[in-house]
Structures are given as structure tokens and as C-alpha cells.
Amino acid sequence: MTLDDLLQDEPRRPIWLVTLADLMLLLVGFFAWLQANPALDAARLSAALRDGFGMAAEAPIALEANVVAGFAPGSAAPPAGDVAAWVRATMMDPRTIVRVSGGTDGTPADVDPATGSAAILAADRARAVAAALAREVAPDRIALDVRPGAGRAVQLTLSYAQEPR
Numbered sequence: 001m002t003l004d005d006l007l008q009d010e011p012r013r014p015i016w017l018v019t020l021a022d023l024m025l026l027l028v029g030f031f032a033w034l035q036a037n038p039a040l041d042a043a044r045l046s047a048a049l050r051d052g053f054g055m056a057a058e059a060p061i062a063l064e065a066n067v068v069a070g071f072a073p074g075s076a077a078p079p080a081g082d083v084a085a086w087v088r089a090t091m092m093d094p095r096t097i098v099r100v101s102g103g104t105d106g107t108p109a110d111v112d113p114a115t116g117s118a119a120i121l122a123a124d125r126a127r128a129v130a131a132a133l134a135r136e137v138a139p140d141r142i143a144l145d146v147r148p149g150a151g152r153a154v155q156l157t158l159s160y161a162q163e164p165r
Helices: 003-007 017-037 042-052 083-090 118-133
Strands: 067-069 098-102 143-145 151-161
Touching: 083 098, 083 118, 083 151, 098 118, 118 143, 118 151
Parallel strands: 098 143
Antiparallel strands: 067 151, 098 151
16 A cells, blocks of 8 residues: 555545534633633633623522522421422423432531431431422422532432433
8 A cells, every 4th residue: 555545545534523523622621721720710700601691690600500508407497499490490391300419518416316317317308309399390300319418408400311201
């Protein structure tokens, strides 16, 4: 095989795949630069991203909107707030489920009063929030999870389940 034969051999990958790989490499490089830049002001970057996507300055970023925080130490009673409004706005696609992850802060005071278990208190917090969500979403679209040591909060995460039945 000669050099001319090698140069005439056409590439085997479609051009869109090469373009997609280039784009992903640029995005990874951009995020690495963001993390490595100590002079970057996080508040200004957040404001610029909000402005770029047309969000109001006082609107919470979605990652802040899906956390139920403010549980009292040792208590599974949910704090005041309308978590169902977040679910109504985000669970319109019938192929999604919401994972409800209860947590504790790891201190000796933040345990279940009857058993002394942080895991049981985290599960009770997740169940309390899931009960509030069950008024808005079918129970088979709610999954429970426990994260002791993750703070006195319950985090809601959307996941893709499957095609609706």
C-alpha cells in the first residue's frame, strides 16, 4: 500500500460525529477554565447566566428550587412551603419520576427520637415530603431515598422512568 492509497481512503466516521466530539471537548475545556479561574466572581457569573437566559434576578436557579430545607433537629415535620408547586411545574412529562431523598445533618441531636437512628429520621423526612407530593403526582412516580449526613433537608430529583403505560 502506498502513501497515495492511504490519502485517498475516505474517513469512516460521519462528519456530524466529529463536530459533536469537538463541541464536547470545547465545553469540557470551558468548564475546566471556569473551575480553575480564581479571579472569577461567582455572583457576577450567575447574574450574567440569568440575564442571558432571560431569568429574573430574584428567581431561584432550578437546583435551589428542588430542596425542602429547614427541618428542626430530630423532627420529620416538613417546614412551611409549597413543594407541590414545584412538582406541578416540572412533572408534566408522564415519563418522569421524582426521587425524594431525605437527609440528616449528622449531629447527635438530629436522629429519630424513638430509635436514635439518623437513617430512620431521614426516611421519615422523605416520606413526609412524598406524602405531600402524592396529592399532585401518582404514587408510582415517586421513589424514596435516604442520605444520612446530607443535611436537614429533602432533595427532589427528576429522573426519566420509561414510556407511559
